[in-house]
Amino acid sequence: MHLSQGIQKSIGPGILLAGAAIGGSHLVSSTTAGARFGFSLVGLILLTNLMKYPFLLVGTRFTASTGKSLLEGFKERNSYYLPLFLIVSLITGTFTIAAVSFVTGELLTNIPLFDSFPAMDLSIVILAVSGIILILGKYKALDSISKFLVTLLTFLTLFAVLTLLFKGSINETLSASWLKPEISPWKLSNLVFLIPLMGWMPCPVELCVWPSLWMFSRSKDTKYIPNVREAEFDFNLGYMITVITAIFFLTLGAITMYGTGDGMLSGSGVSFAEKLIKLYTKSIGDWSKWIIIPASFAAMFSTTITCLDAYPRSLSAIQGLLKGSDYGHMDSKEERERFQIWMIVHIFASIIALLFARSGGIGVKNFVFAAMTGSFLTAPIFAWMAMDTINSNLVPLKDRYGPCLKILCWIGLCFLILFSLLFVGNSFLGIGIN
Numbered sequence: 381m382h383l384s385q386g387i388q389k390s391i392g393p394g395i396l397l398a399g400a401a402i403g404g405s406h407l408v409s410s411t412t413a414g415a416r417f418g419f420s421l422v423g424l425i426l427l428t429n430l431m432k433y434p435f436l437l438v439g440t441r442f443t444a445s446t447g448k449s450l451l452e453g454f455k456e457r458n459s460y461y462l463p464l465f466l467i468v469s470l471i472t473g474t475f476t477i478a479a480v481s482f483v484t485g486e487l488l489t490n491i492p493l494f495d496s497f498p499a500m501d502l503s504i505v506i507l508a509v510s511g512i513i514l515i516l517g518k519y520k521a522l523d524s525i526s527k528f529l530v531t532l533l534t535f536l537t538l539f540a541v542l543t544l545l546f547k548g549s550i551n552e553t554l555s556a557s558w559l560k561p562e563i564s565p566w567k568l569s570n571l572v573f574l575i576p577l578m579g580w581m582p583c584p585v586e587l588c589v590w591p592s593l594w595m596f597s598r599s600k601d602t603k604y605i606p607n608v609r610e611a612e613f614d615f616n617l618g619y620m621i622t623v624i625t626a627i628f629f630l631t632l633g634a635i636t637m638y639g640t641g642d643g644m645l646s647g648s649g650v651s652f653a654e655k656l657i658k659l660y661t662k663s664i665g666d667w668s669k670w671i672i673i674p675a676s677f678a679a680m681f682s683t684t685i686t687c688l689d690a691y692p693r694s695l696s697a698i699q700g701l702l703k704g705s706d707y708g709h710m711d712s713k714e715e716r717e718r719f720q721i722w723m724i725v726h727i728f729a730s731i732i733a734l735l736f737a738r739s740g741g742i743g744v745k746n747f748v749f750a751a752m753t754g755s756f757l758t759a760p761i762f763a764w765m766a767m768d769t770i771n772s773n774l775v776p777l778k779d780r781y782g783p784c785l786k787i788l789c790w791i792g793l794c795f796l797i798l799f800s801l802l803f804v805g806n807s808f809l810g811i812g813i814n
Contacts, residue, residue: 391614394440396522397590405581409580410626415633419630421577424578438588444606449589453769465765468758469698513525526686537675696721
């Protein structure tokens with residue numbers, strides 16, 4: 381089989397990871413970063429993507445090299461790794477799924493057909509529809525839908541950016557915000573925004589496990605097992621898309637909303653979605669809502685459906701590994717049924733979280749940024765686990781990380797630890813608070 385054919389059969393898990401990543405971190409954080417600070421955070425976004433790259437790549441390389449999932453690697457490498465991953469997944473899974481479905485529901489209220497429905501009700505419907513699609517269509521449906529949505533949102537956001545560029549709207553904002561922004565982001569007091577931005581940029585580090593698990597389902601569908609080079613092509617393609625779309629959304633936020641970011645995420649209900657669409661259409665034109673709404677919805681729905689698949693898939697695999705009954709490769713009927721049970725549990729738990737949020741009047745900023753912050757603060761732990769596993773004797777020597785990736789891992793680990801400590805100092809010790 382030629383390499384091109386192998387690559388074609390391998391493409392899937394990396395695109396799914398992009399679908400999961402291009403959501404809260406892009407639509408909410410990147411757009412807000414552009415709105416508050418213009419183009420001055422482009423470097424930080426690119427740096428964060430670079431620092432997380434070797435850790436997120438681990439699952440893809442480990443599975444392609446060993447034929448085992450990264451969760452199996454965690455179990456074999458250290459007896460504490462798998463229980464630790466389980467605890468964090470149980471806590472973050474429901475909260476994250478609820479958060480991304482919440483924003484997806486808000487975006488739907490901007491479509492005339494759904495504008496009379498409460499955003500919370502739409503969020504619950506989205507969860508239910510996503511669950512039905514995954515239970516009936518399984519991995520094949522997830523793969524097809526994610527590829528379509530990622531392609532759609534990439535081209536739509538590119539079109540929106542090009543429209544603004546042709547209008548010449550970028551020049552003034554670029555020069556004003558890149559060199560001397562009105563509000564400098566480089567203050568300790570801004571860590572409360574920067575940490576969530578980095579937490580989900582492009583996605584939490586623990587998502588390194590997801591492509592590893594999706595690779596088994598992809599191989600079953602295609603009847604083809606990719607080698608390391610083919611699997612990493614898929615991962616790198618998806619990762620490149622996440623980086624590019626992050627810059628797209630920051631550019632849109634900078635050009636259309638520069639100077640408005642502080643108030644963009646204030647309030648609750650549908651205020652975020654309404655402000656987002658209004659600010660875009662005011663700058664580009666009313667016609668652009670048929671670009672921005674589908675692009676935004678595609679970003680958030682792709683995140684919702686991939687998270688609803690991946691968190692239950694991970695927990696189901698961990699349960700099988702801890703019991704010693706299976707490896708979580710979805711080979712048996714028992715595994716598939718257990719996966720569906722976990723999915724249903726997550727749907728109901730997320731609905732309860734949404735209802736609790738509504739009763740407490742929690743807005744988008746609190747709901748989404750809390751999940752982002754938790755992801756960043758746990759990132760050093762998962763980064764170490766990933767780095768330790770890929771460079772262990774579980775992996776053939778030729779597939780372990782070479783000098784460049786090892787150095788990048790250590791720099792990335794120090795980067796994650798440093799900012800986590802800064803955030804803890806800022807939040808609990810008052811460092812940097814004016």
